[in-house]
Amino acid sequence: MSEQGSPQPEPRGRMSAQAVSRAIRDDVINGVHRPGQRLTEEAMAARYGVSRVPVREALRTLEAEGFLHSRPYAGIAVVELDDGEAEDLLEVRALLEPLGAARAALRRTPEQLGRLKELVALGQDAVAGDRLAEVARLNSRFHEVIAEASGSRTLTQLVTQLSQKIAWVYSVQLPRRAADSWSEHAEIVRALELGDEELARSLVARHIDRARSAYRRRTNVVYDS
Amino acid sequence: MSEQGSPQPEPRGRMSAQAVSRAIRDDVINGVHRPGQRLTEEAMAARYGVSRVPVREALRTLEAEGFLHSRPYAGIAVVELDDGEAEDLLEVRALLEPLGAARAALRRTPEQLGRLKELVALGQDAVAGDRLAEVARLNSRFHEVIAEASGSRTLTQLVTQLSQKIAWVYSVQLPRRAADSWSEHAEIVRALELGDEELARSLVARHIDRARSAYRRRTNVVYDS
DNA sequence: GGTGCGACGATTGTATTCAATCGAGGTGAG
DNA sequence: CTCACCTCGATTGAATACAATCGTCGCACC
Numbered sequence A, B: 001m002s003e004q005g006s007p008q009p010e011p012r013g014r015m016s017a018q019a020v021s022r023a024i025r026d027d028v029i030n031g032v033h034r035p036g037q038r039l040t041e042e043a044m045a046a047r048y049g050v051s052r053v054p055v056r057e058a059l060r061t062l063e064a065e066g067f068l069h070s071r072p073y074a075g076i077a078v079v080e081l082d083d084g085e086a087e088d089l090l091e092v093r094a095l096l097e098p099l100g101a102a103r104a105a106l107r108r109t110p111e112q113l114g115r116l117k118e119l120v121a122l123g124q125d126a127v128a129g130d131r132l133a134e135v136a137r138l139n140s141r142f143h144e145v146i147a148e149a150s151g152s153r154t155l156t157q158l159v160t161q162l163s164q165k166i167a168w169v170y171s172v173q174l175p176r177r178a179a180d181s182w183s184e185h186a187e188i189v190r191a192l193e194l195g196d197e198e199l200a201r202s203l204v205a206r207h208i209d210r211a212r213s214a215y216r217r218r219t220n221v222v223y224d225s
Numbered sequence C: 001g002g003t004g005c006g007a008c009g010a011t012t013g014t015a016t017t018c019a020a021t022c023g024a025g026g027t028g029a030g
Numbered sequence D: 001c002t003c004a005c006c007t008c009g010a011t012t013g014a015a016t017a018c019a020a021t022c023g024t025c026g027c028a029c030c
Helices: A017-029 A041-048 A052-065 A085-107 A110-128 A132-149 A153-173 A181-194 A197-217 B017-029 B041-048 B052-065 B085-107 B110-128 B132-149 B153-173 B181-194 B197-217
Strands: A068-071 A075-078 B068-071 B075-078
Touching: A017 A041, A017 A052, A017 A153, A041 A052, A052 A068, A052 B052, A085 A132, A085 A153, A085 A181, A085 A197, A085 B085, A085 B153, A110 A132, A110 A181, A132 A153, A132 A181, A153 B085, A153 B153, A181 A197, B017 B041, B017 B052, B017 B153, B041 B052, B052 B068, B085 B132, B085 B153, B085 B181, B085 B197, B110 B132, B110 B181, B132 B153, B132 B181, B181 B197
Parallel strands: none
Antiparallel strands: A068 A075, B068 B075
């Protein structure tokens, strides 16, 4: 454990348990807390400027989401990523997201469509500006919003977990990025706007297939999703 | 909120946070806490014989798992099940579990095979003895063990969440049960023992399809999975 | 010199206490 | 009579304090 130079790395006012949860999750996804690293409650409390109680609640949440692992009295640590983990995540996503997209084409609200367009704009902007962490975050959010638009709470929850984990895997394992996927995102939004169920389904399926093969080649396209 | 006659309904010694989490989850699945019902921290603390702190941690865990829903200062309540929720769960499971079964056929250990055989025996016994809650629990466990045997942490986590939710949906919405599915379970175990990937995949796919159509007919087979 | 045992420090788990916020019920003015 | 406002009770959110447990280091003993 290295000494902590800065107690509050992001002093965005005093955080509550939910905010602590988000902050720790972001720090895990962005590699601030590395896989296998042990997270002591007191260190987290100091880091985020709260007491141990909200920290514990946040850690339980993240444990349930699969980012952390704990055993009684043995402490809590960041999950170690298996080699096959990334491929598993992409394979499962390849099963789930086309289904969600097809439903979203039928059920999306105008508000959701607007948010998606906004996300595409922000994403393309972040790509142009080379802001990697922001690209990853927007990517996850994009797929989460589509899942929400499917109207299925089950799909929403699962896709949200998956896309966050995928962003994590990418950021930890691959320090590169891709730009093209955001034009595919724009295509997907258009299909949703048209309400074309099968087009949305196939576009998302192809989109994710490309991400998978790009990942397999370990080259170029990353942060794709 | 009716008055609490019995402070500790299951006095299995003093519970810790993890045990409280399991206990509340079981009570939700078995309909003790009904959908929409608000769960105050103090009532839970009294019910399970601990203070509010471990209760809060358990509630955060269950919230992340999707059984409960909370908003700041608005309290925490059992999620209300949509009408389409059950079908969504079954549809997603129909996508995921055949994949898990195929992998399990290749990677299952002898220990896991033994546990599955034991579960089949226990399940058939519980069916014969008409112990509904136990049948549901064993059902979930059976599918969870197969997912574990797939060697994919992603699949394990998702299938575990799904099977528990499905047990919940069934127990809340349908007060009937089925016996036959356990003979199908036995068939699946045999395929895993043979190491036949495609047989395992197709048996699980058919198994879940039957559960889905049974559910749609709203008759006979329940607690099937 | 190696090994087993025991005490200490560190960390987690829980309880108690206090502060912040929300909603319901009452009260008074219009 | 209706509605706005305000006060109060209840509940959640957070901090502090205390107890239980684990790992490690050191020492005695074999």
